[in-house]
Amino acid sequence: MLLREVVYAKPVSIAEALDLLAANEGARALAGGQTLVNVMKARAASPDALVDLNGIEKLRGIDLGADGTLTIGAMTTYAEIMASAEAKARPILGEVCAQIADVQVRNRGTIGGNLCSNDPTNHLPPLMVAVEARMTVAGWEGERTVPAGEFFFGVYLTAVGPGELLLRVEVPAGKGDGFAAVTLGADGTCIVNAAASVDGDVRVALGCVDAVPVLLRPGSADAEAVRAAVRAAGLDPPDDVHATAEYRAHLAEVVAVRAAAEAAERAAAP
Amino acid sequence: MSGFASSLPVSVTVNGTTYEREVEARKLLIHFLRDDLDLTGSHVGCDTGNCGACSVLLDGTLVKSCMLLAVQADGASIETVEGLSEDGELTALQQSFSDHHALQCGYCTPGMLMSATALLRANPSPSEAEIRKALQGNLCRCTGYWNIVEAVKAATDA
Numbered sequence: 001m002l003l004r005e006v007v008y009a010k011p012v013s014i015a016e017a018l019d020l021l022a023a024n025e026g027a028r029a030l031a032g033g034q035t036l037v038n039v040m041k042a043r044a045a046s047p048d049a050l051v052d053l054n055g056i057e058k059l060r061g062i063d064l065g066a067d068g069t070l071t072i073g074a075m076t077t078y079a080e081i082m083a084s085a086e087a088k089a090r091p092i093l094g095e096v097c098a099q100i101a102d103v104q105v106r107n108r109g110t111i112g113g114n115l116c117s118n119d120p121t122n123h124l125p126p127l128m129v130a131v132e133a134r135m136t137v138a139g140w141e142g143e144r145t146v147p148a149g150e151f152f153f154g155v156y157l158t159a160v161g162p163g164e165l166l167l168r169v170e171v172p173a174g175k176g177d178g179f180a181a182v183t184l185g186a187d188g189t190c191i192v193n194a195a196a197s198v199d200g201d202v203r204v205a206l207g208c209v210d211a212v213p214v215l216l217r218p219g220s221a222d223a224e225a226v227r228a229a230v231r232a233a234g235l236d237p238p239d240d241v242h243a244t245a246e247y248r249a250h251l252a253e254v255v256a257v258r259a260a261a262e263a264a265e266r267a268a269a270p
Numbered sequence: 271m272s273g274f275a276s277s278l279p280v281s282v283t284v285n286g287t288t289y290e291r292e293v294e295a296r297k298l299l300i301h302f303l304r305d306d307l308d309l310t311g312s313h314v315g316c317d318t319g320n321c322g323a324c325s326v327l328l329d330g331t332l333v334k335s336c337m338l339l340a341v342q343a344d345g346a347s348i349e350t351v352e353g354l355s356e357d358g359e360l361t362a363l364q365q366s367f368s369d370h371h372a373l374q375c376g377y378c379t380p381g382m383l384m385s386a387t388a389l390l391r392a393n394p395s396p397s398e399a400e401i402r403k404a405l406q407g408n409l410c411r412c413t414g415y416w417n418i419v420e421a422v423k424a425a426t427d428a
Contacts (some may be wrong), residue, residue: 001298001317001336007274008295008341024274037298037337038319049274050295052342079331102407103385104325104334187406 001041010052014059014138014165017051021163022140024049029165031075031113034105059112059167062086068173074112074166079103081111090131092177096123096195099179099187112166115151118158118212120238121190125152126207127179129215130195133171139164152212174199176267180258181207182251184242191243192251196221196259198267204229204256209237209248216256221264223257230256280344284309285353293340300324302340303350311351311380315409322408325381326350332388334407351380354387363387363425372421374412381408386422394427 007024011017021027026048030036039045053059059075064086070093072081078097081087087094100106100114100123114124115135128135128148135146137160146159153159160166174197181193193207202221206214218229230253237248280293284307291306303309303326315323317336324335327349354361360368363386373379382405389396389404396404401422402415410418 002301003296003298005276005294006296007276008278008339009274010342020274027274033339033342034319034337037339041317050339052339054342102322103388103404104322104332104337104407105319107331108333108337 003037003040004043004046006040006047007049008052009049010055012055012057014056014167017053017056017165018138018140018163020049020051021165025162027051029053029116031116032077032105032109033113034101034109035113035117035119053112053165064089070171072111072169072171074116074168075110076112078106078109078111078114082106090171090174090177092127092131092179092195093171096127096179099123099181099183101187111169115169116158116160116166118152118154118156120155120208120211123179123181123190123193123195123207126193126205126213127195128169128171129205129213130197130203131171131174131177132197132203133169135159135169136167137164138167143167145170149215154211175269176263178259178262178264178266180255180262182255189242192237192248192255194252194255194259196256196263198260198263202260202263204260206230206233206235206252206256209235209252218260221260221267223261226257226260227253278341278344280341282343282345283347285349295339295341297340299326299335299338299340299343302343303335303348306340309350309352313377313380315377315381320409321378322381322385323378325384325408327384327388330388330391332385332407349384349387351383354383361387363390363422366421366425367418370417370421370424372413372417373410378408378410378412382410382418386425389422390425396422396426398423 009020028047030050030052060073062084063071081097082094133148151159176198178196182191196204204216216229218225235249237245239245277294281290313323315321319337326335
């Protein structure tokens, strides 16, 4: 399919990318392109200009700090996270990336693109909220760090504003994580998902049930406590061709319980 | 600083041959391969990133060429289905597709072959589950996948 006419630039530094984004109001950052190129085909988005981030080496790579904190460059692909020895420090990251779409998409799609698009059916937004990741965003006023719980603003909207770039994601050390999703076919479009982390605190983040991940703190990972927390959240999930709102609300309980149980089991493992 | 451009010079090596062309920024890699280079082995199936018929290897990595701009491939080495056989000799995988009737209409076959080629290079002895996971991004509307999986299995070292 022929895209609308667009101009293109491939900067090699973050400063250059910010300059290009500032130079053209209709410019969009192009990460892995596994969402953006498709929405451009459908004309759901028609940026005037693309700033391809694939040439910026500083946005790639995974670093494991002495305290166990993982720092993941925004342009790191799902496949790179899955294959990374460092990322095994928090195994849930690679496990969830392995459930995204298919091999080809995992080879191109990036953690930064997934988070910045904040499609409510994406897996990484609730996971980042559950593990309490921190996002570093660069703009012309400098860099700032945003906790995952404050990063997602709405459908396709995040704390990364016009002219800004997500640089990296920091995931603190931890091992008590779980994830569960109901999808259309294996690794297909998500109907509802849940990520959970247990580290003294119990956090369950639900996806696909609202514009942004819904964070619950059930106090305990026990099934009844988790069910009660989901019910108390008063979810009003979207109703669409894949699932009614009522069915999604039911599934939210199911996946929340599964994710919390897995997280508790791993938290308790030696 | 390099600024924005609506078309750029692109140099790519496809199946060992280097091509240099001026390419519009909006052109998808699949259309560059098919329309500009006349390499029509890679197919456009869905044009929405779902079917995988356009799959090629970009510097050894399996990608869907409909979700990549041609200008993004500048400097890359690309392998398409045309590059698999040498001097008319089918690869073991291609012969296995033929032997196992792993195609009916053949539309998905170029993508299936590239995905399976990528799998077998990385993992010469995959399990059936690994084969199925590797072919997840490729849709076939004729065979129900059964014979495709059998063909890949027969081409493994196991």
